[in-house]
Amino acid sequence: DAKTTQPPSMDCAEGRAANLPCNHSTISGNEYVYWYRQIHSQGPQYIIHGLKNNETNEMASLIITEDRKSSTLILPHATLRDTAVYYCIVSGAGGTSYGKLTFGQGTILTVHP
Amino acid sequence: DAGITQSPRHKVTETGTPVTLRCHQTENHRYMYWYRQDPGHGLRLIHYSYGVKDTDKGEVSDGYSVSRSKTEDFLLTLESATSSQTSVYFCAISDPPGRTYEQYFGPGTRLTVT
Helix, strand or coil, X not given: CCCCECCCEEEEECCCCEEEEEECCCCCCCEEEEEEEECCCCCCEEEEXXXXXXXXXXXXXXXXXXXXXXXXXXXXXXXXXXCEEEEEEEEECCCCCCCCCCCCCCEEEEEEC | CCCEEEECCEEEECCCCCEEEEEEECCCCCEEEXXXXXXXXXXXXXXXXXXXCEEEECCCCCCEEEXXXXXXXXXXXXXXXXXXXXXXXXXXXXXXXXXXXXCEECCCEEEEEC
């Protein structure tokens, strides 16, 4: 699976959009980009995933560049409860990958009042 | 929230004793995973299962074994616990509708080996 690079930490004001970048320059054609977050000591929470098109769900939007070498997770109106560690993960789909995820250090997002 | 429970939630045990952690799901998901999380290492995959009695090793499987005799239960066993296995253990489940494997995690088990 391709390696990802994320900034170690970011700050955001409550109510503003939080834009979390991720570089995955070695991503291959059949690999998806997944985003998870972990709030304090809870289990990680799935947020969103995408292959090459931009995706949106009730939690966030995922923007993937045309060359697929980077992506941005957007939380449109951050709240204090969005303070967490955000993980960008690239993983294959189907076949023998069985969805195995490789977690890096992630980005610590702190939302300020 | 996905119906995933882990038991026990906290355990303190002594070096050399066997320990079994249980992950129970009510979602009828086919895939189940065990991860451990340590400071400075993030989450690392220990073992996973892609069906009843079908399991395979992950990144850090040494010292651990697993069993899955029913769809809903995935057991992680430390045959002889060591201090290096002090960690937080998370179970996850997945049931890909197509080609992707979104995983849903349990609340975790904090294990301390003294």
